[in-house]
Amino acid sequence: MTYKIIILFTLLTSSLLSAQVSVSSNEVKNANTVLVTLKEKDINNPKLTFDKHNIKFFEYPNKIDTYYALIPVSYYKKLGNYRIIISYIKNDKKIFKGINIKVVDGKYKSETINVAKGKVSLSKKNKKRTKKEYASAMKIYNTTTDIFYIKDKSIKPINSDITSSFGKKRVYNGSLKSYHSGTDFKASVGTPIKAINDGIVVISEDRFYAGNSIVINHGQGIYSCYFHLSSMNYKSGDYIKKGEIVGLSGSTGRVTGPHLHFSFRVHGIQVDPLQLMKLLNNF
Numbered sequence: 001m002t003y004k005i006i007i008l009f010t011l012l013t014s015s016l017l018s019a020q021v022s023v024s025s026n027e028v029k030n031a032n033t034v035l036v037t038l039k040e041k042d043i044n045n046p047k048l049t050f051d052k053h054n055i056k057f058f059e060y061p062n063k064i065d066t067y068y069a070l071i072p073v074s075y076y077k078k079l080g081n082y083r084i085i086i087s088y089i090k091n092d093k094k095i096f097k098g099i100n101i102k103v104v105d106g107k108y109k110s111e112t113i114n115v116a117k118g119k120v121s122l123s124k125k126n127k128k129r130t131k132k133e134y135a136s137a138m139k140i141y142n143t144t145t146d147i148f149y150i151k152d153k154s155i156k157p158i159n160s161d162i163t164s165s166f167g168k169k170r171v172y173n174g175s176l177k178s179y180h181s182g183t184d185f186k187a188s189v190g191t192p193i194k195a196i197n198d199g200i201v202v203i204s205e206d207r208f209y210a211g212n213s214i215v216i217n218h219g220q221g222i223y224s225c226y227f228h229l230s231s232m233n234y235k236s237g238d239y240i241k242k243g244e245i246v247g248l249s250g251s252t253g254r255v256t257g258p259h260l261h262f263s264f265r266v267h268g269i270q271v272d273p274l275q276l277m278k279l280l281n282n283f
């Protein structure tokens with residue numbers, strides 16, 4: 001009798017102690033981020049694969065024996081079902097786990113822009129400049145640092161109305177050319193813009209499209225971006241704390257008027273900034 005109870009108890013505890021894998025949501029909109037959590041003792045080399053992309057697991061801040069990974073789903077991701085594969089080493093054995101997620105249509109609104117032919121094309125010099133700026137920014141966005149700088153909950157860069165939401169499809173002369181890659185906040189020239197959390201400033205320069213730009217590396221593949229500023233308070237390499245003023249809003253770069261364009265990159269991919277902040281604030 002006692003023997004049976006012991007067996008039952010062992011079975012119960014071992015199932016309770018076995019790995020727990022969870023996702024923030026089984027359904028994700030394109031250009032949103034999924035949080036994957038893995039809870040398991042004494043493991044090595046936790047890894048995640050999503051649609052042939054390897055994504056790094058990191059130790060979950062403030063949680064023992066727990067790891068997290070952020071999957072940024074690109075705006076142009078094919079809709080449908082995907083399987084996330086998680087693997088790790090435990091007691092010299094490689095263990096695999098799978099979770100299904102479905103990528104659904106974010107149903108972003110579209111805006112039609114009609115421009116005269118020739119107006120959208122750039123001069124040779126500017127083409128060269130934008131190409132160079134894009135390449136150097138992408139190199140930064142694709143860099144993953146192991147330190148996690150984010151402390152506590154993130155704050156909004158400015159408390160004002162959203163004038164253009166993330167993801168709006170941009171249809172130029174009838175064809176889908178791009179989408180709105182950030183959230184626009186109403187901001188007259190000279191309004192203080194706050195860092196949403198701690199990090200290292202990695203871009204502080206005047207760029208062709210984005211104008212005066214500040215980009216903060218929050219660590220572990222997460223970058224926040226503040227564009228079209230009239231002035232910048234930090235240089236590349238500076239440590240910045242949550243709530244400190246990155247600079248003042250403006251209308252530099254290719255814009256029609258002053259505002260703050262606020263965006264995020266996760267593992268190099270542009271995602272809805274407000275959805276990601278919500279996800280991080282529930283950590």
Ligand SMILES: [Zn+2]
Binds near residue numbers: 164181183184261262
């Ligand atoms: Zn914008």
